[in-house]
Amino acid sequence: MSSTTPEAPEDLRFEAEVTRILDIVVNALYSEKEIFLRELISNASDACDRLRYQALTEPHLTEGDADFRVELEIDKAARTLTVRDNGIGMNRDDLIANLGTIARSGTGEFLKRLSGDSKADISLIGQFGVGFYSAFMVAGRIEVLTRKAGEDQAWQWASQGDGRFTVGPAGKPARGTEITLHLKEGEDEFLEAQRLRHIVKTYSDHIAIPVVLKAAAEPPREGEDAPTDETLNTASALWTRPKSEITEEQYKEFYHHVAHGFDDPWHTLHLKAEGAIEYTALLFVPGTKPFDLFQPERKPHVKLYVNRVFITDDCEGLLPPYLRFMRGVVDSPDLPLNISREMLQNNPVLAKIRTGLVGRILSDLKKRAEDKEAYATFWAAFGAVLKEGLYEDFAKRDEILDLCRFRTTNGSGLASLAEVAGRLKEGQKAIYYLTGDDPEALMQSPQIEGFKAKGIEVLLLTDPIDEFWVSSVGTYKEHPIKSVAQAGKDLSEIKGEAADEAEEKAEEAPEDKIAGLIGVMKTALGEAVKEVRASERLRESPVCLSSDMDGMSLHLQRLLKAHNADAPETPRVLEINPRHPIIKALAERAEATANDAEVGEVAHLLLDQARIVEGEAVPDPAAFARRLSKALEQGLLG
Ligand SMILES: Nc1ncnc2c1ncn2[C@@H]1O[C@H](COP(=O)(O)OP(=O)(O)OP(=O)(O)O)[C@@H](O)[C@H]1O
Numbered sequence: 001m002s003s004t005t006p007e008a009p010e011d012l013r014f015e016a017e018v019t020r021i022l023d024i025v026v027n028a029l030y031s032e033k034e035i036f037l038r039e040l041i042s043n044a045s046d047a048c049d050r051l052r053y054q055a056l057t058e059p060h061l062t063e064g065d066a067d068f069r070v071e072l073e074i075d076k077a078a079r080t081l082t083v084r085d086n087g088i089g090m091n092r093d094d095l096i097a098n099l100g101t102i103a104r105s106g107t108g109e110f111l112k113r114l115s116g117d118s119k120a121d122i123s124l125i126g127q128f129g130v131g132f133y134s135a136f137m138v139a140g141r142i143e144v145l146t147r148k149a150g151e152d153q154a155w156q157w158a159s160q161g162d163g164r165f166t167v168g169p170a171g172k173p174a175r176g177t178e179i180t181l182h183l184k185e186g187e188d189e190f191l192e193a194q195r196l197r198h199i200v201k202t203y204s205d206h207i208a209i210p211v212v213l214k215a216a217a218e219p220p221r222e223g224e225d226a227p228t229d230e231t232l233n234t235a236s237a238l239w240t241r242p243k244s245e246i247t248e249e250q251y252k253e254f255y256h257h258v259a260h261g262f263d264d265p266w267h268t269l270h271l272k273a274e275g276a277i278e279y280t281a282l283l284f285v286p287g288t289k290p291f292d293l294f295q296p297e298r299k300p301h302v303k304l305y306v307n308r309v310f311i312t313d314d315c316e317g318l319l320p321p322y323l324r325f326m327r328g329v330v331d332s333p334d335l336p337l338n339i340s341r342e343m344l345q346n347n348p349v350l351a352k353i354r355t356g357l358v359g360r361i362l363s364d365l366k367k368r369a370e371d372k373e374a375y376a377t378f379w380a381a382f383g384a385v386l387k388e389g390l391y392e393d394f395a396k397r398d399e400i401l402d403l404c405r406f407r408t409t410n411g412s413g414l415a416s417l418a419e420v421a422g423r424l425k426e427g428q429k430a431i432y433y434l435t436g437d438d439p440e441a442l443m444q445s446p447q448i449e450g451f452k453a454k455g456i457e458v459l460l461l462t463d464p465i466d467e468f469w470v471s472s473v474g475t476y477k478e479h480p481i482k483s484v485a486q487a488g489k490d491l492s493e494i495k496g497e498a499a500d501e502a503e504e505k506a507e508e509a510p511e512d513k514i515a516g517l518i519g520v521m522k523t524a525l526g527e528a529v530k531e532v533r534a535s536e537r538l539r540e541s542p543v544c545l546s547s548d549m550d551g552m553s554l555h556l557q558r559l560l561k562a563h564n565a566d567a568p569e570t571p572r573v574l575e576i577n578p579r580h581p582i583i584k585a586l587a588e589r590a591e592a593t594a595n596d597a598e599v600g601e602v603a604h605l606l607l608d609q610a611r612i613v614e615g616e617a618v619p620d621p622a623a624f625a626r627r628l629s630k631a632l633e634q635g636l637l638g
Contacts, residue, residue, distance in 0.1 A: 007168060007169055008168060009156070009158070009166035009167060009168025009169075010166060010167050010168060011164060011166050012096065012100060012164065012165055012166065012167060013163060013164050013165075014100055014101075014159075014163055014164065014165060015100060015101040015102065017101070017102050017107050017108070017111055018100065018101060018102055018133065019163045020111055021102065021111075021130055021133055022133055022136055022161050022163075025130055025133055025134055025136060025137055026136050026137060026161055033137045033138055033187075034190075034195075034199045034203075035134060035203065035262075036134040036135045036137055036138055037083070037190070037196070037199050037200070037203070037204070038199070038203035038204055038253075038256070038257070039130070039131050039132060039134050039135070040083040040132070040135060040179055041070055041083065041200070041203075041204045041207060041211055042131075042204070042207070042257050042260075043131065043132060044070040044083060044084075044085035044087060044177065045070060045085075045087075045207045045208065045209055045257075046087075047085050047087025047088045047089070047176070047177060048068035048069075048070075048085055048086065048087035048088075048209055049087075049309075049310035050087065050088045050310070051068070051087050051088040051089075051149050051175075052068065052309055052310060053309060053310055053311055053312075054088065054149070055149075056309070056337055056338050057338060058150070060150075061149045061150050061175075062149070065086055065174065065175075067086075068085075068086060068087065068209045069085070069086065069209055069210045069211075069212055070083065070084070070085050070207070070209060070210070070211045070212065071083075071084040071085070071211075071212050071213075071214055071229075072084075072196055072200075072211065072212070072213050072214065072232075073213075073214040074191050074192075074193065074196070074213075074214075074216065076191050076216075078182075079182065079183050079188070079191065080180050080181060080182055080183065081180075081181045081183060081190050081191065081196075082178055082179065082180045082181070083178075083179045083181075084176065084177070084178040084179070085176050085177055085178075086174065086175060086176040087149075087175075087176055087177065088148065088149050088175075088176075089146045089147045089148040089149055089151075089175045089176050089177050090144075090146045090148055090155070090177065091148040091151055091153070091155060092153075092155050092167055094148065095144065095146065095155055095157045095167050096167060098132075099132060099144065099157055099159075099165070100165060109291075110291050113291075131260065133161075135179070135181055136161035138181065138183055138184060138187040138190060139161075139181035139182055139183055139184060139187075140160060140161075140182055140183070140184045141158065141159070141160045141161075141181075141182040142158065142159055142161070142179065142180070142181055142182070143156060143157070143158045143179070143180045143182075144156065144157040144158070144177060144178070144179050144180075145170055145172055145177070145178045145179075145180070146172070146176070146177040146178065147172045147174070147175050147176065148175065149175040149176075150175075153169060154169070154170045154171055154172035155167060155168065155169060155170055156168055156169075156170035193213060193216070193230075196213060196232070197213070197230075197232055200213075200232040200233055201232065201233070202249075202253070203253050203256070204232075204233055204253070204257075205233045205234050205238075205250060205253065206233075206234075206237075206238035206250055206253055206254040206257060207233055207235070207257070208235065208236065208237040208238075208308065209235060210231045210233065210235040211231065211232050211233045211235070212229050212230065212231050212232070213229065213230045213231075213232055214229055215227035215228050215229050215230075237305075237308050237331070238250060238251075238254045238282065239254075239270065239280050239281070239282035239329055239331060240280065240308065240331070243270055246270070251265070251268050251270075251282075251284075252264055252265065254282065255268070255284045255286075255327065255328075258284075258303060258327055258328055258329060259284060259286060259290075259301070259327035259328075261286055261287075261288075261290070261327070263286060263287040263288045264287045265284035265285060265286060265287055265327075266284075266285045266286060266287045266374075266377065266378055266381075267284065267285040267364065267365075267368060267378070268282075268283075268284055269281065269282070269283045269284070269285075269328075269360065269361065269364055270282045270283075271360060273353075273356055276352070277332065277334050277349055277352050277353060277356075278332060278333055278334055279330055279331065279332035279333075279334070279353050279356070280330070280331045280332070281328065281329070281330045281331075281357060281360075282328050282329050283302065283326050283327070283328035283329075283330075283357070283361070284326065284327045284328050285325065285326060285327075285378060285382070286325060286327060286381070287377075288381060289325075289381040289382070290325065293324070293325060293382075293385060294385075298321040298324055299314055299324065300314055300315060300316060300318060300319055300321070300324050300326075301313070301314070301324065301326065301327050302315070302318050302319055302326055302327065302328055302329065302330055303315075303328070303329045303330070304318055304329075304330055304331075304335075304344075305329055305330070305331035305332075306331070306332060306333065306335045306336070306337050306339065307331070307332075307333045307337065308331060309337060311335075311339065311344075312344070315344055315350075316344070316345060317344055317345060317346075317347065317350045317351065317354060318330055318350065318353065318354055318357070319354060319357060319358065319361075320354070320358065320389065320392060320393055321388065321392065322385055322386055322387075322388040322389035322392055322393065322400075323358065323361060323385075323386075323389075324385065325381070325382045325385055326361065330353065330357070332349070332353060334349050335347065335349055335350065358393075358396060362396060362399050362400065362403065365378070365386075365403050366399075366402065366403060369403060369405075369416075372413075372414070375405070376405070376413075376414055379405045379414060383404065383405065383463070384463040384464075384465050386400060386403060386404070387400070387404060387463065387465050387466070387469055388465060388469075390404075390469035390472070390473050391468060391469050391472040391473070397473065401417060401473065401476060402416065402417070402418065404416070404417065406420070406459045406460065406461065407439045407459075407460045407462070408420060408457050408458060408459050408460060409443065409448060409451065409452060409456075409457055409458045409460065410423070410457045415457075417431065417476045420457055420459065421476060421477060421479055423457050424457075424479070425454065425455065425456055425494050425495060425496065426494070426495040427493045427494040427495050428456060428490075428494045429478075429479060429480065429490075430479055430480040430481065430482040430487075430490060431459065431476055431479050431480070431481050431482070432448075432451060432456065432457075432458045432459065432482055432483070432484045432487060433458060433459035433460070433461050433466075433470060433481065433482070433483060433484065434447055434448055434458055434459070434460055434461065434483070434484045435461045435462070435466055435467055435470075435483070435553050435555040435556070436460070436461075436462060436555050436615075437462060437555075437615070438462060439460045439462055441615065442460040442462070443460065445544075445613070445614075446538055446540070446541035446543075446544040446610075446613055447484050447485065447537065447544055447546070448484055448537070449537060449538050449539035449540055449541060450487075450491050450535075450536055450537030450538060450539055451484060451487075451491070451537065452539075453496065453539045454491070454494060454495075454496030455496060456491075456494060456496075458484060464559055467553065467555065467556040467559065470483070483553055484537065485546040485547060485553065485554075487536065487537060488536070489536065490536075491536040491537055492536055507579045508578040508579050509578045509579075509583065509584040509587045509588075511534075513587040513588070513590075513591055514534050514576075514578050514583075514587055516587065516590050516591050517576070517583070517586055517587040517590045517591075517599075518532045518533070518534070518576070519590075520590040520596070520599050520600070520603070521574070521576070521590075521599070521600075521603040523600075524599065524600030524601075524603045524604065525574070525600075525603055525604065525607060528572075528604075528607060529571070529572045529573060529574045529607065530571030530572060530573060531571075531573045531574070532573070532574045532575075532576060533573055533574070533575050533576070534575070534576060534578050535575035535576060535577055535578075537575075538575060538576075538577035538579075538580070539577070539579075541577060541580070541613070542576065542577050542580040542582045542583050542606060542609075543574055543575060543576050543577065543583075543606045543607070543609065543610045544574075544575050544610050544613065544614075545572050545573070545574060545575070545607075545610040545611065545613075545614055546572070546573045546575055547571075547572065547573065554572075554614055554616075558615075558616070574606070574607055574610060576606075582602075582606075586599055586602055586603075601627050601630070601631075602627075602631070604623070604624075604627060605624070605627045605628060605631060608624045608627075
């Protein structure tokens with residue numbers, strides 16, 4: 001195709017997701033409309049970064065025009081605002097892929113969470129970042145004229161934000177992208193130089209390349225100097241400036257730029273390492289949980305620069321996956337400029353930077369953990385991710401363990417392992433935990449009755465990840481970390497608070513009777529359980545379920561089952577409470593009448609009850625209902 005004989009533009013439709021997002025953006029009363037300019041400048045600067053990187057290996061791409069910049073141009077007569085860059089540009093396919101779809105993984109998931117309530121949705125979208133599309137808040141029509149570096153053909157994309165757009169060949173003498181906004185009625189403020197100056201200073205001062213306001217095309221009024229182009233930002237990379245010269249606002253805006261987030265950072269870490277390896281890092285812990293935190297790719301989000309030249313924004317080796325919530329930039333002069341992404345994988349300098357960063361991030365978190373309330377916000381958002389480090393980073397395990405916080409049976413607040421270890425009862429060696437989905441439900445679980453009765457604190461673990469680290473960590477200091485189901489005889493060795501052990505013992509049915517009952521129950525239940533066992537840890541409940549000693553916990557079995565229906569059932573143990581009136585009566589009954597069918601019926605009923613308490617389904621609801629009715633009938637009618 002020749003650029004002198006352009007074909008008619010193609011008429012295309014936005015992907016449904018884009019239309020949905022556009023609807024929300026355009027119709028919601030966004031309080032800070034001016035952020036569209038930040039988004040466009042941010043994209044322009046990214047486009048320059050990308051070309052600068054590509055030109056490292058293909059220098060001809062920037063020949064004759066190596067000074068990257070963003071230009072803003074106002075045309076009052078036409079009521080347009082144009083944002084122009086000399087970055088990498090886009091060809092036809094890029095345009096369709098980038099400005100017609102939302103390529104990010106998890107978009108569908110994200111959209112499902114939108115409620116239709118515009119206020120709530122806007123704050124969600126804030127976390128997601130609408131980028132380019134935000135310009136439709138102020139523009140009724142947008143034209144994107146762009147030419148990709150190294151290509152001759154330019155293209156124009158245009159849309160009124162109404163579900164469709166056109167793409168067609170166009171003419172443009174130089175590479176880069178020019179975005180022209182035809183402002184809607186009432187948006188004339190964005191035609192005022194003073195307003196643009198203020199917006200750029202507020203939101204885009206940290207942009208490393210100049211953001212230039214083009215001189216007005218109209219002739220100067222009398223007595224005024226001929227207008228000149230004006231650079232609106234400081235135009236030096238923020239992370240290279242001394243800390244003392246950076247305001248909190250500037251850090252915040254930079255965070256918005258690198259993280260594509262609208263929230264405020266929870267923590268800012270700006271460090272310069274000097275020594276064997278030099279690097280500067282400006283990193284942030286976001287204030288809210290990014291929507292894609294648990295995507296299976298566990299992608300990193302810190303940008304790598306070499307001497308202020310952008311290299312990549314998904315550098316695998318820079319931070320471990322368990323710190324993937326971090327946002328920001330790392331810049332080092334000690335990496336080769338022409339480093340390829342593949343070379344980064346095993347680069348020893350990068351490995352050293354990573355060690356330094358991990359150490360510093362963890363020690364900063366430790367300091368911030370002293371403020372319990374503030375740390376709880378961090379923990380709620382990122383605790384489950386940080387815990388992955390417990391089994392992925394052996395060297396840092398103890399440090400990470402000290403940063404972990406848990407709900408426990410002691411109250412609604414969060415506790416550290418050090419605090420829990422400081423509250424062990426006399427004779428208690430291990431720290432106990434119970435896993436499940438919901439801390440409130442766990443609090444009521446029969447699994448921990450004996451612990452609660454003795455005032456023994458139990459960790460209530462409700463993140464799926466907990467199942468994995470508990471087994472690999474094993475101990476905290478000298479204390480084994482054990483599931484409550486593995487407590488076995490431990491409980492009898494721990495001195496409770498007020499509990500009178502002798503009295504408790506006296507309440508139990510005699511051991512031989514319990515042994516007899518266990519035999520009868522086992523026969524009645526058959527394959528449904530692997531074992532029936534007398535329990536130390538039950539108080540109010542007659543029975544509970546547990547998994548076989550070395551087997552997986554019930555909760556983990558349920559998690560696996562939810563992911564894979566074919567996962568094998570692991571054998572269950574039915575624990576019975578020798579102090580409970582039902583069990584005592586049942587033991588008497590079993591002794592009096594060998595092979596009592598009713599004991600068998602009650603055994604089934606108790607097993608179903610234990611399942612229900614665990615939140616599991618009863619395998620044969622009809623049989624359960626029949627047995628329950630019968631038992632009630634006998635109870636009521638004698
Ligand atoms: N000025 C530009 N030059 C080159 N490519 C651009 C430009 N503006 C946008 N793009 C391309 O369009 C894509 C989509 O931009 P958009 O602003 O919607 O999302 P984003 O920048 O990737 O992320 P976010 O929505 O979080 O800002 C960009 O990733 C980029 O590939």
